[in-house]
Amino acid sequence: MKKFAFFDAQNCLSELIDRMEAGEEIAITRRGKVVARLVPPTEDAGQLARKVVTALRSSRKGVSLGGLSIRALVREGRR
Numbered sequence: 001m002k003k004f005a006f007f008d009a010q011n012c013l014s015e016l017i018d019r020m021e022a023g024e025e026i027a028i029t030r031r032g033k034v035v036a037r038l039v040p041p042t043e044d045a046g047q048l049a050r051k052v053v054t055a056l057r058s059s060r061k062g063v064s065l066g067g068l069s070i071r072a073l074v075r076e077g078r079r
Contacts, residue, residue: 001025006035 002024009016009028016026016038026038043051065073 001027001037003027003029003034006030 002019004012004016004026006028009026020026020038020040023040025040027034028036028038
């Protein structure tokens, strides 16, 4: 992670954003302490949810309830 002083970061913000878009993490310091980090964006929640649903659907393929129905299992759970 590359570090930049706050004053320097103000003067070259567009360059820092270009570097961040390329995948680099950048720390901004003030008086030697890290006060902010610029990180590349991650997947949005919608994309992540679609991946999880796809993984769940693929993991249940070939799995059966052994002749039981969902309705019977729900009734049993309510007793």
